[in-house]
Amino acid sequence: MKSFEAxxxxxxxxxxxxxxxRAKKWKAEDKKRxxxxxxxxxxxxxxxxxxxxxxxGIMGAGDRKQIIKGDAxxxxxxxxxxxxxxxxxxxxxxxxxxGFMFPAICDCVRNLSGMFKLSKKGKFQRYFDYPQNFDVLIxxxxxxxxxxxxxxxxxxVNGVKVTPEAINKAIKLYNTxxxxxxxxYNIRQQYPWRLSAVxxxxxxxxxxxxxxxxxxxxxxxxxxxxxxxRGEPMDNIRVxxxxxxxxxxxxxxxxxxxxxxxxxxEDDFMLGSRQIQGDxxxxxxxxxxxxADAYIHQSTFTSCFYDVENPRGKRLVKLAKERNADGIxxxxxxxxxxxxxxxxQMQQECDAAGIPHINFQYHxxxxxxxxxxxxxxxFSDSIxxxx
Amino acid sequence: MKQSFNxxxxxVGSNFIKLVLMDYSDKPKLVDKQTxxxxxxxxxQVADEMIQTMLTKHKLKYEDIAYLASTGEGDLVKRKRxxxxxxxxxxxxxxxxxxxxxxVVDMGALYVRAVKISGDARVEDYKMTxxxxxxxxxxxxxxxxYLGLSIEEVGEVSLSAKNPExxxxxxxxxxxxxxxxxxxxxxxxxxxxxxxxxxxxxxxxKLMSSLKGESPIILTGGMALNKGMLxxxxxxxxxxGKKFEIKTHPDAGYAGAIGAALWGGFRHIKLxxxxxxxx
Numbered sequence: 314m315k316s317f318e319a320x321x322x323x324x325x326x327x328x329x330x331x332x333x334x335r336a337k338k339w340k341a342e343d344k345k346r347x348x349x350x351x352x353x354x355x356x357x358x359x360x361x362x363x364x365x366x367x368x369x370g371i372m373g374a375g376d377r378k379q380i381i382k383g384d385a386x387x388x389x390x391x392x393x394x395x396x397x398x399x400x401x402x403x404x405x406x407x408x409x410x411x412g413f414m415f416p417a418i419c420d421c422v423r424n425l426s427g428m429f430k431l432s433k434k435g436k437f438q439r440y441f442d443y444p445q446n447f448d449v450l451i452x453x454x455x456x457x458x459x460x461x462x463x464x465x466x467x468x469x470v471n472g473v474k475v476t477p478e479a480i481n482k483a484i485k486l487y488n489t490x491x492x493x494x495x496x497x498y499n500i501r502q503q504y505p506w507r508l509s510a511v512x513x514x515x516x517x518x519x520x521x522x523x524x525x526x527x528x529x530x531x532x533x534x535x536x537x538x539x540x541x542x543r544g545e546p547m548d549n550i551r552v553x554x555x556x557x558x559x560x561x562x563x564x565x566x567x568x569x570x571x572x573x574x575x576x577x578x579e580d581d582f583m584l585g586s587r588q589i590q591g592d593x594x595x596x597x598x599x600x601x602x603x604x605a606d607a608y609i610h611q612s613t614f615t616s617c618f619y620d621v622e623n624p625r626g627k628r629l630v631k632l633a634k635e636r637n638a639d640g641i642x643x644x645x646x647x648x649x650x651x652x653x654x655x656x657x658q659m660q661q662e663c664d665a666a667g668i669p670h671i672n673f674q675y676h677x678x679x680x681x682x683x684x685x686x687x688x689x690x691x692f693s694d695s696i697x698x699x700x
Numbered sequence: 701m702k703q704s705f706n707x708x709x710x711x712v713g714s715n716f717i718k719l720v721l722m723d724y725s726d727k728p729k730l731v732d733k734q735t736x737x738x739x740x741x742x743x744x745q746v747a748d749e750m751i752q753t754m755l756t757k758h759k760l761k762y763e764d765i766a767y768l769a770s771t772g773e774g775d776l777v778k779r780k781r782x783x784x785x786x787x788x789x790x791x792x793x794x795x796x797x798x799x800x801x802x803x804v805v806d807m808g809a810l811y812v813r814a815v816k817i818s819g820d821a822r823v824e825d826y827k828m829t830x831x832x833x834x835x836x837x838x839x840x841x842x843x844x845x846y847l848g849l850s851i852e853e854v855g856e857v858s859l860s861a862k863n864p865e866x867x868x869x870x871x872x873x874x875x876x877x878x879x880x881x882x883x884x885x886x887x888x889x890x891x892x893x894x895x896x897x898x899x900x901x902x903x904x905x906k907l908m909s910s911l912k913g914e915s916p917i918i919l920t921g922g923m924a925l926n927k928g929m930l931x932x933x934x935x936x937x938x939x940x941g942k943k944f945e946i947k948t949h950p951d952a953g954y955a956g957a958i959g960a961a962l963w964g965g966f967r968h969i970k971l972x973x974x975x976x977x978x979x
Contacts, residue, residue: 545779547780547781547782547783548767548781548782548967548971549782572775572783573775573783573785574775574782574783574784574785687785690783690784690785691785691787691788691823693783693785694784694785694788694963697782697784697963697967698788698822698963698966698967699822
């Protein structure tokens with residue numbers, strides 16, 4: 314077993330390798346293998362795995378790439394994520410990728426799919442629409458059709474005809490992945506000092522750049538390590554950070570929140586890896602149906618899903634209570650319409666439930682955190698001393 | 701409250717680290733204090749050494765400290781139990797010196813911050829100087845160094861000024877240029893220093909006014925011990941016709957550390973009670 318420090322270091326390296334060297338190496342080992350890049354938030358990675366592909370999460374360039382060309386593609390009032398990703402594509406960071414999936418997060422990401430198409434990046438560029446109707450017969454059927462389009466795209470590249478057995482096998486692997494991630498969150502719920510939010514973030518983000526089998530091994534080791542005491546408990550408040558599901562916050566921001574006296578016991582940073590809650594049926598004759606069913610019934614909440622019957626504000630409050638959180642930090646990327654438009658309604662729910670909250674905005678390449686640290690610090694003090 | 705226990709507060713500033721040991725009870729007492737200039741050392745290491753020295757001096761172990769609290773850039777401090785934000789700790793520190801405190805002006809190395817507080821040291825509102833460092837202790841220290849003075853001498857020298865020349869109060873770069881011009885024009889060192897103090901005092905009074913601060917106003921932080929600075933504030937108050945009652949305390953530089961130690965004691969009891977309820 315690797316030392317914990319070695320695992321964490323490896324994860325940090327993988328998480329921010331904008332050239333995706335590990336994924337490209339995996340592809341080079343077999344001619345039939347394909348790389349499919351996907352943007353936040355969620356795609357059913359199982360179908361890519363079943364098609365002998367590696368789903369690779371492209372979470373943006375963060376603060377590790379200077380944006381020059383990307384600014385020519387997007388107006389100044391658009392968030393930072395798409396301009397960073399187009400910059401990566403134009404700089405050939407994504408050259409070995411066979412295809413790209415652009416989930417229906419917002420108009421900016423939809424437009425990005427068009428830019429990839431025009432720039433001829435990858436062999437296919439698929440805008441992947443999420444159903445907004447949560448009736449299995451309507452939304453579920455639509456979702457299956459969306460997945461079938463991707464399967465056709467991939468078959469056209471490597472000729473692999475996906476079988477139900479292959480999807481079931483992939484579902485099983487991803488079930489393990491989700492279970493292990495949840496276990497880490499559950500241990501952190503009780504002992505948040507054993508694994509910082511930054512370390513957790515690195516571990517999860519590394520996972521979307523390597524084969525799931527390898528990530529599962531890594532996660533098993535992490536679980537084993539954090540079952541033992543590590544670090545020292547501090548008199549911190551417990552917070553849920555929400556609104557960072559698409560453009561990822563800079564590591565400095567997560568660190569600043571922690572340093573200001575907050576344990577982040579729940580977040581939506583790498584939401585795609587935790588989108589489906591619980592296991593998906595891995596023994597179905599029609600696994601696409603199982604995936605669609607899981608999407609309809611087991612999805613967590615996010616601003617991109619319009620689940621009318623299941624309001625997000627109420628789900629956020631429920632989550633905060635389950636995690637025994639003292640407060641909620643609304644942290645959204647600047648110009649992120651989905652997160653920022655949702656915020657007032659969610660804050661209202663927090664007020665009604667008596668849960669204190671603060672909010673701020675960031676860019677993925679924000680470099681100054683003093684104000685955020687001050688906000689989080691005073692928030693922590695106000696709860697510790699006056700709540 | 702019959703219990704009494706030790707708490708420590710450590711305030712990591714940009715230039716100095718301040719550490720206090722307190723006997724926390726109904727009437728908390730300041731047991732010991734220590735200041736160390738960071739110079740070019742690692743603040744985490746300096747803080748650690750200071751804590752060890754203090755513990756050894758009082759024949760204490762880490763475990764004997766019920767709550768080690770940090771403030772300022774104290775999130776760098778190892779083995780602390782909790783961290784409190786600077787504004788919260790200065791409010792508590794001022795309340796410890798003067799229980800009737802209603803406004804605190806924290807005059808630190810990097811900025812000046814006016815904080816309105818309640819009778820129980822709760823922060824109600826605040827204002828702080830803008831981005832420029834021309835109203836900060838660091839600026840005073842830089843200028844005094846250029847003029848060949850130590851920071852300890854600055855206050856006394858300022859008191860002997862006869863015709864102070866006021867420098868720019870908006871921009872540190874402009875103010876430094878002003879000082880260079882003054883030197884070449886033959887303005888005396890006391891007059892230059894006093895002019896800087898008056899310029900900063902002017903900014904502080906503006907802060908207090910815009911905050912609608914109530915008296916008594918307690919000055920805390922490193923600059924609060926600078927006699928020349930205090931005199932400049934008094935003079936500017938007279939000149940502007942503002943009627944603020946200004947107070948300071950010999951331990952004003954330790955206000956943040958004291959506040960942290962006191963809040964640490966408060967939290968220690970609260971956590972103990974919470975644990976008892978849970979059991």
